[in-house]
Amino acid sequence: LSRSSISQFILPNPYMPTNDTPSFLNEIPEIDLSDPHAKTLIVKASQDFGFFKLINHGISLDLIVDLEAQAMNFFSLPQDHKNRAGPPDPFGYGSKHIGPHGDLGWIEYLLLSLNPEVVSPKTLTIFQENPENFRSVVEEYISATKNLSCEVLELMAEGLGIEEKNTFSKLLRDERSDCVFRLNYYPPCEDIDEKLLGFGEHTDPQMISVLRSNNTSGLQICLKDGSWVSVPPDNTSFFVNVGDTLQVMTNGRFKSVRHRVVPDTSKSRLSMIYFAGTAFNEKIKPLPCLMTNQEQSLYKELTWFEFKKAAFKHRLSHNRISLFLKS
Numbered sequence: 001l002s003r004s005s006i007s008q009f010i011l012p013n014p015y016m017p018t019n020d021t022p023s024f025l026n027e028i029p030e031i032d033l034s035d036p037h038a039k040t041l042i043v044k045a046s047q048d049f050g051f052f053k054l055i056n057h058g059i060s061l062d063l064i065v066d067l068e069a070q071a072m073n074f075f076s077l078p079q080d081h082k083n084r085a086g087p088p089d090p091f092g093y094g095s096k097h098i099g100p101h102g103d104l105g106w107i108e109y110l111l112l113s114l115n116p117e118v119v120s121p122k123t124l125t126i127f128q129e130n131p132e133n134f135r136s137v138v139e140e141y142i143s144a145t146k147n148l149s150c151e152v153l154e155l156m157a158e159g160l161g162i163e164e165k166n167t168f169s170k171l172l173r174d175e176r177s178d179c180v181f182r183l184n185y186y187p188p189c190e191d192i193d194e195k196l197l198g199f200g201e202h203t204d205p206q207m208i209s210v211l212r213s214n215n216t217s218g219l220q221i222c223l224k225d226g227s228w229v230s231v232p233p234d235n236t237s238f239f240v241n242v243g244d245t246l247q248v249m250t251n252g253r254f255k256s257v258r259h260r261v262v263p264d265t266s267k268s269r270l271s272m273i274y275f276a277g278t279a280f281n282e283k284i285k286p287l288p289c290l291m292t293n294q295e296q297s298l299y300k301e302l303t304w305f306e307f308k309k310a311a312f313k314h315r316l317s318h319n320r321i322s323l324f325l326k327s
């Protein structure tokens, strides 16, 4: 991606063109998982952007294409059929409403809890009422993205010089890890006056999120200087977001990236996201092995359960990291 080609993706505001010259933009880091330097590059990208693209990820394109077809099939079902798996509890089928505080988006979604300790009757409905192979493709895809997430988390630990490379990945491997899977369908939005984002700006609360989308653009990330840039879509790659949990565990070295989705005027966008979280009882705090001599912890300690509960009390755009700040 050259600098000139990326200028078309710089959007200070999704709907309001301004005369401001956009600030200098670096390319979105691309990490080749077969590159021996991947761990160093992942750490740099997590510090500079909290975001990177993964290529040579090893996940079969057939599996990805299968899931996309199954998902498109679900979203094209009659509304009353889809409604049987909703409204979200917060899991299940949702449309326009995101979270419990009135956030709206130009979106339909399926949200699945992967935590065995969380009971969600709506999640069961999704699979009971739809073809058996929907479930098997979703399960296979989730298991592949969980392995990929562990690989990324191990490279992060190695790149940070942490002796035990499974420091982060073991939290995800924990059988009670609280993970979420989300299928998002963004219908085209012809009426730009709608001024409704597909998904409003937010950071992800978990450790990392692994996203794949079809070839429709829409995802934007916020750079450190506050400017927004569009991420050129690539349906064969994955994109990784650093979440709030990893920002805290690295005492602020890694940045949880603010991101949002703008609907396309003519094409629908489909994305699938695996959110890698820890178990509820896990204490989220900076890793002692990362702290240099004089370094103070920037954050107070909360369990993932406490943080998640507090996070759900606020709107989507809330700066959730502030919940961790020492008073």
Ligand code: GA4
Binding pocket: 090, 098, 099, 100, 101, 103, 111, 180, 182, 202, 203, 204, 205, 275, 311, 312, 314, 315, 316
């Ligand atoms: C953002 C990341 C994930 O999509 C999600 C979202 C969740 C939801 O859709 O129910 C939340 C949001 C997300 C954080 C704050 C709360 C909860 C919507 C919302 C307003 C599934 C998650 O884990 O946190």
